[in-house]
Amino acid sequence: MVKRRTEVSRTTAGDAATGTGGAGGPGAAGEPRQHSATCLRLMQLLPRVARGMRRSQDLAAPPAATPLGPRHVAVLEQLRDGPVIVGTLAARLGLTMSTVSGVLADLDRAGYITREADAGDRRRTIVRIEAGKRCQIDAWLDGAAAPLARVLDQLAPAEQAAFLKAMDLLENELRAGDAT
Numbered sequence: 206m207v208k209r210r211t212e213v214s215r216t217t218a219g220d221a222a223t224g225t226g227g228a229g230g231p232g233a234a235g236e237p238r239q240h241s242a243t244c245l246r247l248m249q250l251l252p253r254v255a256r257g258m259r260r261s262q263d264l265a266a267p268p269a270a271t272p273l274g275p276r277h278v279a280v281l282e283q284l285r286d287g288p289v290i291v292g293t294l295a296a297r298l299g300l301t302m303s304t305v306s307g308v309l310a311d312l313d314r315a316g317y318i319t320r321e322a323d324a325g326d327r328r329r330t331i332v333r334i335e336a337g338k339r340c341q342i343d344a345w346l347d348g349a350a351a352p353l354a355r356v357l358d359q360l361a362p363a364e365q366a367a368f369l370k371a372m373d374l375l376e377n378e379l380r381a382g383d384a385t
Contacts, residue, residue: 273315277312281346282346318335
């Protein structure tokens, strides 16, 4: 039996979370698990959250000739802890070398990073945050993350861990789907 949309929308979040009744759990006849109200709610929320985070990043971004966005933030976050080899940066971010090179070119033009050849292997390039820009970059990154930090502060450590685990699991599930 396939549940109609109106039946799914009547399922409460509590029922879906506990797996009892409604569209969140198996029916009396052992029918396959249906989309729960929680899944539907998350599918509505995630795009809004992503847009809000991008807006937050844009508002916190310092003025630059080149528009800087989420990929630039991700690269700068990786560089906060110190210099990184470009190939390592690409692997950490799950991006191609050419994509990372383009992002680095934008950051270089904006004066936020320096690139130099690795003395031990001239084929590799080491990237670091420009020393005179560190305070500005820290303010940008901290400002971009502020809404998320305020929400996480409202959660107990166990809730934060559960939230992060769920996000990691979702990311892995989506990547596995991309591979097929």
